[in-house]
Amino acid sequence: MAKQNVLVIMMMMMxxxxxxxxxxxxxxxxxxxxxxxxENNKETVTNLQFYFHDTLxxxxxxxxxxxxxxxxxxxxxxxxxxxxxxxxxxxETSDPKSEMVGRAQGLYGSSCQQEIGLLMAMSYSFTDGxxxxxxxxxxxxxxxxxxxxxxxxxxxxxxxxxARGYAIAKTHWxxxxxxxxxxxxxxxLIH
Ligand SMILES: *[C@@H]1O[C@H](CO)[C@@H](O)[C@H](O)[C@H]1NC(C)=O
Ligand SMILES: *[C@@H]1O[C@H](CO)[C@@H](O)[C@H](O)[C@H]1NC(C)=O
Ligand SMILES: *[C@@H]1O[C@H](CO)[C@@H](O)[C@H](O)[C@H]1NC(C)=O
Numbered sequence: 001m002a003k004q005n006v007l008v009i010m011m012m013m014m015x016x017x018x019x020x021x022x023x024x025x026x027x028x029x030x031x032x033x034x035x036x037x038x039e040n041n042k043e044t045v046t047n048l049q050f051y052f053h054d055t056l057x058x059x060x061x062x063x064x065x066x067x068x069x070x071x072x073x074x075x076x077x078x079x080x081x082x083x084x085x086x087x088x089x090x091x092e093t094s095d096p097k098s099e100m101v102g103r104a105q106g107l108y109g110s111s112c113q114q115e116i117g118l119l120m121a122m123s124y125s126f127t128d129g130x131x132x133x134x135x136x137x138x139x140x141x142x143x144x145x146x147x148x149x150x151x152x153x154x155x156x157x158x159x160x161x162x163a164r165g166y167a168i169a170k171t172h173w174x175x176x177x178x179x180x181x182x183x184x185x186x187x188x189l190i191h
Contacts, residue, residue, distance in 0.1 A: 027159075029126075033048045033101075033131055035130075047187070049187075050091060050102070050184075051091050052183040053090075057178035068081060068083070078112055078117075085106075088104045090124065101128040105123050106121050106123050116145045117142065119142075120141075120142045120151060122139075123138075124136050124137075124138060125157075130159065131158075135156060135157045136157075136163050137155045138151055138153050152167075153167060153189060159191070161191065163190065163191040167187045
């Protein structure tokens with residue numbers, strides 16, 4: 001009996017200690033997503049961390065070339081003018097076999113003549129936890145050769161309706177011969 005009482009007291013203490021930490025979360029999805037009250041309590045801040053798998057090689061590429069310039073010689077290094085359509089899985093960790101949390105679908109095209117740079121115009125829609133069926137739209141320059149880059153989030157649907165924010169993308173793995181890449185995303189949304 002005494003042992004049981006000690007256990008009960010310890011469990012109550014744990015609940016009391018843990019409450020202030022969990023209370024501030026409005027929503028939580030695995031280890032990849034959390035929403036909490038913004039500064040004025042009228043808005044919600046959501047932080048999403050996931051990995052983007054862009055596969056150009058193999059029998060089932062997730063990104064395909066849909067347009068390219070007539071004279072490819074002029075843009076050999078920068079691929080200027082090439083446009084890709086992608087439907088890329090988003091996962092919780094960098095392991096492609098880890099839990100899928102959504103998909104990034106849309107276009108990216110080489111928009112820079114002096115450097116390797118992409119214009120991204122993509123919809124990131126989620127399928128996991130409370131964020132299931134919500135999406136955000138990202139449009140902006142992706143200086144893909146920089147180890148870390150920032151891109152603007154310009155809107156959203158579902159829970160992310162009226163969202164604004166930014167995505168920090170960090171290349172986790174890149175194969176220069178195929179162009180295949182795994183990119184870590186850290187997204188902050190206000191909605
Ligand atoms: C591109 O370069 C190759 C090799 O230098 C050449 O044979 C070809 O004619 C060039 N193509 C155009 C469209 O200029
Ligand atoms: C997400 O929503 C779809 C459509 O309503 C549903 O079929 C699916 O089971 C949901 N997935 C999760 C992980 O809740
Ligand atoms: C994402 O950003 C948050 C806040 O700056 C940071 O704590 C976290 O470590 C970052 N996660 C990744 C995967 O970079």
